[in-house]
Amino acid sequence: MSALQSLFGLDGKVALVTGGGRGIGRMITEGFIAAGAARVYIASRDADALARAADEIASDGRCIALPANLGTDAGCVALAEEISMREGKLDILVNNSGASWLAPFETYPEAAWDKVFQLNLKAPFFLARALAPSLEKAASGSETARIINIGSVAGEIAESMSTYAYGLSKGALHHLTRMLAKEFAARGIAVNAIAPGRFPSKMTKSVLEDRARYEAELASIPLCRWGTSDDMAGASLFLASRAAGYATGVILYLDGGVTLTSG
Numbered sequence: 001m002s003a004l005q006s007l008f009g010l011d012g013k014v015a016l017v018t019g020g021g022r023g024i025g026r027m028i029t030e031g032f033i034a035a036g037a038a039r040v041y042i043a044s045r046d047a048d049a050l051a052r053a054a055d056e057i058a059s060d061g062r063c064i065a066l067p068a069n070l071g072t073d074a075g076c077v078a079l080a081e082e083i084s085m086r087e088g089k090l091d092i093l094v095n096n097s098g099a100s101w102l103a104p105f106e107t108y109p110e111a112a113w114d115k116v117f118q119l120n121l122k123a124p125f126f127l128a129r130a131l132a133p134s135l136e137k138a139a140s141g142s143e144t145a146r147i148i149n150i151g152s153v154a155g156e157i158a159e160s161m162s163t164y165a166y167g168l169s170k171g172a173l174h175h176l177t178r179m180l181a182k183e184f185a186a187r188g189i190a191v192n193a194i195a196p197g198r199f200p201s202k203m204t205k206s207v208l209e210d211r212a213r214y215e216a217e218l219a220s221i222p223l224c225r226w227g228t229s230d231d232m233a234g235a236s237l238f239l240a241s242r243a244a245g246y247a248t249g250v251i252l253y254l255d256g257g258v259t260l261t262s263g
Contacts, residue, residue: 008241011036014087014138015240018043018070018079018127019097020063021053023201024150024232028094031233032240033058039087043068043079044097070097070123071115080130089137089145092240095124095173096150100166113165120169121176124149128180132187139188144248147184148239149177149193153255156195157262170195174251181249190248192239197255199227222257 001011015032019025020042032040040063044050047067054065066082069075083090099119101112128147135145154163155170174193181191198217218224235254238244253259 005036007243008237009036010092010237010240011038013037013091013240014039014041014089015092015094016041016043016066016079016083016090016131017094017096018068018123020044020094021046021050021065024196024199025094025096026053026057027199027229027232028096028148028150028236029063030057030229031237032092033062034233035237035241037092038062039064041066041083041086043070045069045071070127071118073122073126076123076126077130080127080134083131084134087134090131090134091138092146092148093127093131093135094148094150094236094240095127097123098150100163102161102163104162105160105164108162108164116165117169117172120166121172124173125176128184128191132184132189135184135189136187142245143242144188144190144245146240146244147180147189147191148236149173149191151177151193151195151251153195153197153253153258153262156253156259159262177251178249185248190244192244192247192250192252194232194235194239195251195253195255195259196227196232197221197253197258199232220258220261221255222260225256227254227256 017025017029020029029040043066050065054063057063068079099116138145151173152170154167155174177193
């Protein structure tokens with residue numbers, strides 16, 4: 001094994017990526033597989049789509065679909081129990097599954113708060129708690145297990161974009177990341193977050209299809225482009241690999257500089 005592979009590779013590692021079958025979650029999963037992970041479990045509600053994605057990502061069986069309902073606390077615990085039954089340890093947990101809800105301030109519904117906060121904030125908390133013993137088993141000496149929460153620059157700026165619950169839930173997830181980093185440090189578990197700006201996904205499809213809106217957004221991004229799969233894979237591999245073994249409580253802004261200009 002080369003020194004570079006030893007530093008940034010994931011040989012022999014086992015990971016769980018929620019929402020790993022599409023969008024940002026798939027970018028992360030593909031990066032982990034390319035870096036040599038032994039097994040990457042991907043979880044979401046759509047069992048058929050998840051199974052297809054797993055086959056597409058890794059035809060050798062290293063990507064494994066686990067249907068799960070993270071819309072309830074019980075569903076989060078059930079997923080954690082399934083992982084614990086299949087694996088003696090878990091090296092990496094990526095809390096990526098999430099939801100957004102767009103509506104005017106005057107009519108923003110209560111149901112939006114419940115759904116968005118459940119998936120974006122409560123699910124990462126309950127999964128981290130339920131999987132802490134499995135993550136702790138992966139920690140030994142200077143080797144730390146990893147939790148990577150997928151936040152958003154929306155959690156750091158005051159612009160609502162009429163998705164009130166989304167931005168607030170992501171800001172809370174960033175703070176939860178810091179809390180868990182302090183909570184889990186003594187157990188050998190590092191907890192960090194990635195706060196993406198614009199990346200192609202189901203949530204951003206409407207922007208990509210509106211050329212005028214897309215061009216206007218590009219003009220507001222200092223690097224003048226959206227993020228790519230390589231950008232996301234690279235950031236997540238850094239936080240998951242030995243290269244980031246001394247990092248915990250970090251919020252990594254992967255946004256092309258948006259937070260530099262938004263206050």
